[in-house]
Amino acid sequence: MTQDTPLPGRADIRRSTNQAPPLVGHNAVTGDAALSDAVLRHADGSVLEGLAALGAEAGSAEVREHGVLANTHTPVLRPYDRWGNRVDEVDFHPSWHHLMTRATAHGLGAAAWAAEAVGQPHAHVRRAAGFIAWFGPEPGHACPTTMTYAAVPALRADPALAERFEPGLTSTTYDFGLRAPGTKAGLLAGMGMTEKQGGSDVRTNLTRAVPSGDDGTYTLHGHKWFTSAPMNDLFLVLAQAPGGLTCFVLPRVLEDGTRNALDVVRLKDKLGNRSNASSELEMDGTLAHRLGEEGRGVRTIIEMVAATRLDCVLGSTATMRRAVAEASWHVAHRDAFGGTLADKPLMQNVIADLAIETEAATALGMRLAAAVDGRDDAHEAALRRIALPLAKFWVCKRTPTVVAEAMECLGGNGYVEESGLPLLFRESPLNSIWEGSGNVNALDVLRALSREPGVLDAWITEVGLASGGDHRLDRAVQETLALLGRLMGEPDQMERQARRLASRMALVLQGALLVRFAPPEVADLFCGSRLSPGHDGVFGCLESGDPAAVVKRTTPQA
Known part of the structure; x- marks a missing residue:
């Protein structure tokens, strides 16, 4: 702007430009590729x-x-x-x-x-x-x-x-x-x-x-x-x-x-x-x-607890998906630094990283729901027993970080109530606390492994269905089993390391589901970041793959 540039008129001051429209008028099921794919995977x-x-x-x-x-x-x-x-x-x-x-x-x-x-x-x-x-x-x-x-x-x-x-x-x-x-x-x-x-x-x-x-x-x-x-x-x-x-x-x-x-x-x-x-x-x-x-009160009410824990996973997934939808929608409609935010390489990296996190949560939550449909089958019942506390521990604990990062994508607009992000952020820790905190669910994983030998077989069978699909996943499976074997030989360390074990088992299960069912670009980014050494744990640090395709997949459609 120079001295010769005309001052904005009153109408210009009062008119807002370069603001993303509200995220309304889309279909939250059929316009969500990851959710639609999960429905077709487990139903029709x-x-x-x-x-x-x-x-x-x-x-x-x-x-x-x-x-x-x-x-x-x-x-x-x-x-x-x-x-x-x-x-x-x-x-x-x-x-x-x-x-x-x-x-x-x-x-x-x-x-x-x-x-x-x-x-x-x-x-x-x-x-x-x-x-x-x-x-x-x-x-x-x-x-x-x-x-x-x-x-x-x-x-x-x-x-x-x-x-x-x-x-x-x-x-x-x-x-x-x-x-x-x-x-x-x-x-x-x-x-x-x-x-x-x-x-x-x-x-x-x-x-x-x-x-x-x-x-x-x-x-x-x-x-x-x-x-x-x-x-x-x-x-x-x-x-x-x-x-x-x-x-x-x-x-x-x-x-x-x-x-x-x-x-x-x-x-x-x-x-x-x-x-x-x-x-x-x-x-x-x-x-x-x-x-x-x-x-026998606990044994009687345990089915209610199991069902509420499933909904904790689904609810956290819903919160993450909504937050990431708001973020991807915003960057697709906001220009900055000479172009649309969604086309900027670093913003693509962040949105893609958030997207694979939410797709992994969606895949795991929907797989658990399918296990409820098939709970009369021995494998489905055993998988539900071990995967439910794993998912409750991991997915719910990831939610606040995802929502905070999504809020940052909107900048100051995300920090105000009208955006809807502050509501989601306040809600985001709930499911990690409700129906058993992280420690309670990590210990429940240990309880299941020690008292119900079939649950480990179910986990191994489920992740084994993706064997050979990605070398990083194959390595992570072996490393997780080695960690479990070492901890079983060191009983005094088992409880102390319960969170570490639960995290690895949950991540490997998510990776296996994505390798089997998700588009290659999603599975590749997940395995390259979550299952490879040196991951920083900070969103937006993806080193390879096709973030642009993942951003397009996660942006809401009508």
């Missing part, structure tokens, strides 16, 4: 076609706006009504109810179990793909949706309770409000395991369960430290019965329409997940139904 074209409407809605401006509003106007606890009666209700913004209505209608709650029961194939793969696409814009309402999905396999420990509650849980109707479960068109479930003195160590739970009859009913007396969605219709909780730690089904409202004796002490003030209400609950004479045998 009819499943992908059936997800198109969900994908279009997930990518709409309407859903994006509802997500903003649900997090701006957060839940409010109303312990008493205007006349002083204790009601313990939580009020939500209408946008929360809109999102919950649509998520439930799309079958993202427990509908997959009903579909499976009538012989519909690939029910859990379909749900997993929909989950990844739908919960990217607003992750908070995934929590009650997940808990509802996860409650069904645990409830099946008692056929009578399953018959009573499963039809409502598998419904595709969202029916909000505290009423008798038998009168509602759809039910939602929650879970209360942890207490303030123990956290993940549920053996220290102090809540007592007192038998109240011969029909399997008890009264509960105690406190729960984290119980999400207190407006849900029923909760699976752990309490100390005379025979030891036991699982119970706690209805929010009894069948005669009276409210159970359940006090919502307060809502948690959390870093993220703000649209969702997480609460502390107190119980004193609260009616509950025993689920499973006394003293």
Whole structure:
């Protein structure tokens, strides 16, 4: 600019140029190459076609706006009504109810179990793909949706309770409000395991369960430290019965329409997940139904924990994919330093690196969902047992770094709330903490390896299907098995090195899936960076391959 350059006029000052348009109007399923490929890999074209409407809605401006509003106007606890009666209700913004209505209608709650029961194939793969696409814009309402999905396999420990509650849980109707479960068109479930003195160590739970009859009913007396969605219709909780730690089904409202004796002490003030209400609950004479045998509470509820851990992986994948979609969309529409950002070699390197991370997470999450569909097969069951804690440990732990790097791609625009990235960043650590922290899942890997020999065979078989596809992967498999063998010979080091082992096993499994199924340019970049010596751990340090092709693959399409 010289002195002769005319000053910008008022109209020019008020008009914005060189700003990326909002990421709306795309299809979050069919416009996502990696997700679409994963659906076709584990299901078929009819499943992908059936997800198109969900994908279009997930990518709409309407859903994006509802997500903003649900997090701006957060839940409010109303312990008493205007006349002083204790009601313990939580009020939500209408946008929360809109999102919950649509998520439930799309079958993202427990509908997959009903579909499976009538012989519909690939029910859990379909749900997993929909989950990844739908919960990217607003992750908070995934929590009650997940808990509802996860409650069904645990409830099946008692056929009578399953018959009573499963039809409502598998419904595709969202029916909000505290009423008798038998009168509602759809039910939602929650879970209360942890207490303030123990956290993940549920053996220290102090809540007592007192038998109240011969029909399997008890009264509960105690406190729960984290119980999400207190407006849900029923909760699976752990309490100390005379025979030891036991699982119970706690209805929010009894069948005669009276409210159970359940006090919502307060809502948690959390870093993220703000649209969702997480609460502390107190119980004193609260009616509950025993689920499973006394003293076998953890074993009974473990299927619920496994299902929620799967959704932690899928939810983290959704958050990563949304963040990287925002970043790739921005750089494709933003000019800087004489050209489009997406054409700059270093920016291509960064976006491509983020893209292969998210594609690896997508491949692993969808493979786990396929293992749920095929869980009656011995290999699928054993693979699910070992790969679930591996994925929960690794994918969830990678998410904050991915979101932070994606935010940086937008510069200052990414740091403001309107971009949506701050919401994703606040949410990003959640799944690494929820349902067992990194240490808990790394130790669960050791537990599975030591107590269930078939799980190692399943891992070896699965990664072995990619044998010969990439020399770096082959070397990494051998190095990981050597690490495991050395640690097994040094029991005092096993627990100390649990994170290292879990990281390597997860990376190798991701690499094997990409070598088998992903485009060559994706698998090459992943193996060259994640499975080769000297990787810096900093995004944007890819040394070879075809980053431009990967950037094109990850940029959202209509």
